[in-house]
Every structure is written in structure tokens, then in C-alpha cells.
Amino acid sequence: MPPTQFIAKVSGTLVGSIVSFAVPTTVRAGDPLIAIIAADPTVTTFNQALPANAGWELLGVLLGATATIITARRLAASDDRATVTLTLGSVPVWSLSVLSGYRGSESSSPVVGAFTNIAAATAFVCPSQTFAAYSGTYVGIAVVTSAAVAVTPPAGTTERSEELVATRTLEIFDYLPETTGATGTKTATTAANQTGVAASLALLAEGLRGAGKVITAAVPGMLGLPTVGV
């Protein structure tokens, strides 16, 4: 149901290699849930075939120099427990994770991701994404190797999450391009030079509706909208 609509987000909890998310109560059955997990570079895999990862679909693994970003998707189900978990391929040294609901996003198509390694800069330039159809959502991700500096999302975007752990920050923002073609890069800004990874995702919207839904026949004397209640 275009446009893609952000519903809610929740931070993940890591125990060993298992990331747990408490499903937000505003999520409904059928809503696509996107998990964005940033971890140290020793984490390189996420096996969706594991029984422990039933229900999850791996969208991509971005292997940055200072962080790995794993994205996965699951559809909220009515019989989901209050908490859903995801098992990484190894125990991370550190990890930050966020689960976000994006109602109206495509639930089965691939999600394109891209990243750039950032070396000692205040500008975290998240790569451009190209949308072939309207109403998709650009999601920008910045993983900063510091938990002591503020991270500002780009103008015109909406910050959805800023997670902190020890010496890392995970910044997530999004916006609706309402156009096709390339969105251009989106730059998040840190207060001081930092290293890290800047990434982006293109969440596609479900197909546009309404084509051909017009009244074609002029019917003289036709009764239009109901005049009384039912």
C-alpha cells in the first residue's frame, strides 16, 4: 500500500550470537520487519537456513572495513511471540541492531544495499540508490567508530534510530524520494572526524494502485453516492 510507511522501531539485545527484538505492539500481521545489524568485521555471515533463523530472509551482508552490516527481513505473523530472535554466524565483539517495521514495502523482492568505508571524516556519505518505481523508501545507515560524538542525519530525512554501544554508534534515517531514478547520496554528519561505514538500502513499495479505476459511462440520471445510510 504505497507509500512505504515507517511503523515503529525497536533496539535489539545481543546475547552471544543471538539478537533479540521485542516486536512493537503497533506492528500488524503481514508488516515487513527490517532488521539492521551492525557488528565488528569478524562477523561475516548470517545463515537464514538455520532453524533458529526460521522466518528470516537475508537481504544482504555489507562487509565494511570497520563494520559488517547485516540486513534481514521477516513478515510479522499473528502467531509470533512477543520477542523474535536472529542468530548471527559468530559471536560479535560488539553489535548494534535495530528492527523497524515498514508497512507497504515489498515483502518478497530483493533489497539493494551499498556501502562506503569512511576514513577520518565528518561526512558519512551514504550511497545513492536507484528506484525504478515510486513510493519506495531510502534507508541510510551510518556506523561510526565512536559513541561520543553526535551524528546528524541529512537534511530532508527522518532519523529513525541512533544506537550506542561502547565505542560505536549506529545511525539510521530514511526518506521517501517520490521520484524514480537515482536519489543521489545522502550525507550524515558527525561532530568530529570519525571512521566507519556509510550504507544505504532501497526498500521498494508495493505496486501502485488505481490504474484504470475510472467511471467511464455517463449514465443519464444515474444515482451517484448513497443518499442515506445503510
Place this chain on the structure above:
Amino acid sequence: MDPIVFLRFDEDITAARIHDAAGSLADLDIAAGLVMPPVIEGITGRARSFDAVIGHGVQSADRVSGTTLANRDVTVQAIMRWDVAAQNTHGNPGTLIVRGKGNAAAEYHDFGIELRVVNAAALIGEIRFLWQDTAGVLKTQIGGHFQASSSWIMVTATRRWVSSTEVLLRYYLADELLAEVSSVDGSIGGGTTAVTSLGSRFTGGAYARFLAGAVDQVRVLDRELTHEEIRATWDRIATIQPRSLALVRDLHPPGFPISDNPASRVQRETMIWGNALGYAAAQAENVRANIRPNRAYGETLEQWEQVTGQATKLGDSIEVRRARVVARMSQRKGISIEGVKQALAPLVDTDVSNLSLLAFDQTVTEPFNSLRGELWDVEPAAEFSINAGTLRLQAAAGTYNFTGQIRTWKTARMSIGGDGRGVHIIAKINPTTLPLQSCAGVFLGDYARGNFVLLEVKHTGGVGGSKIQTEVFRNWVSTGAPVQQGNCTEDATVWLHLSQTGLSQTGPAFIAPAAGIGPFSCRFSEVSGVAGFVDGAFPVEAVQATQWAGLHFRGEPSGSISSTATDISFDDLVVRAPAGERSFHLYVYRDPALPGRPDLIGANNVISGLRQSHTHAAVVTGLSVLCDDETTGCDIGPTGGF
């Protein structure tokens, strides 16, 4: 429920003011900055054209102030035509309709609909709600994107107010749901004297945000239209009525000379018959498609609710109302565990596997993690406490007696109810400080009749230091306190087991036991709770001691006890009352931590209809059921007590 605004634009000249067929708005007219939209031919008759460049628009106030105020649920539906290119040229979204001028509290927008160009080249448009909160802050909502065209279309926008932080918006094009949006902007302003505008919105001191297109009909309702209603209207307008008109026309033999003049008799007859046939066919199709409770709305749904005994609470969404009726009707398998869960699962918004039926038995095994008020009656409360999984009594020196009518003893008791047949109480008595001539133990009692049976350890001093004794009171008079076990280790831990077992062969149970058989039995152990028990010997007493089972401390026989403070712990408590008068209760438990939106009211309505007579059933979200709780109906305790 009738629309609160209904504009048909049937006026035959442009200068004529636009009449509200619902009678709520005064005739709409221009104001400063507005130009009367001209009359054109529409799809259902006459329509009005709106040119954003010229600045077409009309406005008016309510005939009776407040008639059109809709700051909760609202639906706006229109048959219109939208010129995307012209709207894009205008550079602003076009306002279909908005209530209020937005420049004062009395004029805050309680609802408004505008169309925005998302991409002119691709003809992508957006229909969206807007309103102001009670502070006047404009809240423009996320809308529904759609593929626009220059043809006549039917658009519908519905708003359901759930709470001050949740509003559900739905947008439709024809019969197709474009988007369902959840908004947090539940604070909605609006005043009774606000002006309703069509085709433009008053903003920044002037009318602006003009609509580029045409409007044939527009109506506003103060409720949320269902998808089924919208689909029924669309089917009638777009399909059934046109087909019916064509059918009537085709009844004429091919080539038969008939006038094309719409005012001619033959054409008027064709229109009348065609539209009548189409309307009737559409209504029949509406009934066929939406008579079932999972699709019903309006009066039909109300009738289903009456048939199934469902009460409608103001504010219940139509989905909730339907789900309740469907759950009640689809219930199968009686009150079997599976049948009950299947009936309730859709209402409580979870899978069948996430529901569990709670079973209560007649045995209470008390862990003493807390002193549950729904189970225990303690006196005096200040001297009892929970300590490391035990019930601890700490009393200052004083006189604590139980001599029948004179009772200053200290008790922690629970009601057992029923006739007490087969009741057992087992407890561990761990005295840290048990003063001389004082006792601690277990008891069964009937306060109404004054019948009590006590099994207790007494600190006697001397050899051994303690003894185990029983004492029976009939009508408050002691029948003696025979020693069951002398020379027990002073202040040692003991386990006491008292039970009422007497059953007679004739007459009422246990009141008149058979000769030689006592109604009570006792056992005690200084070893553990499962070993080393020694049977005691009760006198043959025809005593009925029901109602209460508990733990006690007292001085015995009477008079003061020593000035030593008391410190006793009770533990390992088990009470079983198999004959407690607890009727069958059916409790379905849904974990409140599960996601989703359970309709507990509807679920309890359904389960109330499933339960057997003279029993109680409830859907609960806690594992403890409180007695005397009107929501659970648990008027008596799990062991049958009060």
C-alpha cells in the same frame, strides 16, 4: 447513519448557490478571494468545475452550529475529476474539502482532504487527510499514492479515531484500498462555528491551495465507511447501473427509430427503467456480497449482533464487531479445549497455540514467595511477614490465647469452603523462639459453630522441652488436649499433618461418624516432610470443623506466656480440600506480552456464551484469578472457600 454533508451540485446555473442535500450547511457561496465554480455536465448529472488559476471555491457555515463538526471518525467521499497537470502548474496541493479556516480555535480544521501531485509526468498523485490539533498545529498526514487520470473517479478517505495517540486512516480509489496509515495525531481540534470550504483552503489570511478539476458529488459522514460499502457503491456506479441502462436501451429492436433527445419520453422512460433496474440489481448484489457477518455493516451487522447476543460498545471498530459475531457463530466442538481456543484466537489476535486453559485443582501448595491477599487472611497482619520463602511470625511478649470465645491467638488462615470432607493441611513448624507454654501448629476451624481442631507443638520446658498435642473445641468448649507425642526436642522443627477424614455410613457425611471411627487424623514428624511420620490418635469426636484451614500461635492453656518474644517460621504448606464447593471454571489465558491487539471484551462475550450453566468462564491475561473480582467472576477460591 446519514451523511452530514451531501453536495450534489444539481444547480442548473452557475450563479445559483450550492445546496447541501443533507441540510447541514447553509447554501455554499463565494467569499473574498473566491470565484463561483461554473456548472458543467458531470457523470451523474451536473457538476462544478474548479480552476486553480481562477481560484474557484465556495464556503459556508453550518445552519445549526456544530452540525458538521467531526473531530473523531469521519469519511469524505467524492466523485470528481482531477487535472494533475493543472494542479502541478498551480504548485500547491488542491483542497477538495476542509472544515474550518484554521485561524482561530473555533476554526481549527477538524478534517480536510487535499490532493497532491507526487509526479506530474507519471501522473502519480496522493490523497491525504489534514487537520489541526487542539493547539492549532497543522497535521498533514501521509496519504495514499495512486495512478491518476483525467477521467471521473471516486475517491474515499476514512478516518477512525482510536485514541489521542492513534488514528487509523484509509484511502480508496474506486473500490481499491490505496493505503492504510496509522497516525499518532489523535489530538484533533475544531469548533462548532467553523466554515466549510470546497475547492480551496483558507491559509495565511487568504484562500489558496485551489483544486484543479471538477466535482460531481461529495459527501461527508461522521463515521468510517467500510470497504464493503465503498465497493458496493463503486460497483453500482461503475458497472451495474451502466449495464442496466444499456440493457433497457437494447430492448428496442435494432434500428427502431427512437428519439435521442434526453427530454423525450422514450429517453426518459429508458433512464427511469434502466436506473431503477440498475439500482435494484446493485442492492441485490450488495446483500449477496455483504450479508454474512464477516462483511456486514450498518443495520445488517447490528442485527447479527442482536442474534448472537453481542453488545456493541461505542467506539468499537467494525472489524472488532464483526470478529465477535463470527467467533460466536463459528464456535464448534462445544466447550472442548480446542473448540474454545479456536473460537477465541481470532478475537484475542493470536494463534491458537498461544492460548492455554488454566486448570485449578483443590490443592494449594504455598511457596510463600509473597503473602497473597486473595488467598490468606492473617491476623495480626503486622506480625506476619515473608522471609526467605517462609511465613514468619514475630510477636512481642504478651497474652495470646485461644480458649473458645476468647481468641487473641495469631492466625494465618485460608478458607476451604464446602463441607470440608477430606481436607488436609500439612505444614512445617520451625520455631526460632517459641516461648514456654506457647504453641504453634495447624488447625481446622468453623467459626460459625465454634468447632476447631488443633494440632500443635508446645514448648513445655523440662525433659525434651516440647510435645505435640491436639485439642478439639466443640461449640467453643474444649474437649481436652491429649498429648500425641511427648519429649520432643525443644525448639526442634516439626512437620504436622492434620486431616478431616470422617465419613459416616448413614446420615450426613462426617457429622455422625460410624462408631469407633474419629473424623480427624493427625501425623507428625521430626525428621522431614516426607519421612518419619508418626500417626496420632484423635478422640472420637463428632465435630464438624469446616470453612477454614490455617496456621496458628497461642498460649496454652490460658493466661500469659513468657515475656519472651516469639519468632516462628511456617513452611512447606500444602492444603487440599477435595470437596470444596468450587464449580467448574473455564479460564483461557493469553500472555499479555504477545504482540497484537486482543479484544478481551469480545472474547469474554463469546466465552460467556459457551460456558455451561452455573459455571463461570473468562479470558484472562494473568495467571492469578482474584476472588470477588467481578471481571473474572471468581467468587469463591480455588479450594472452594470464600
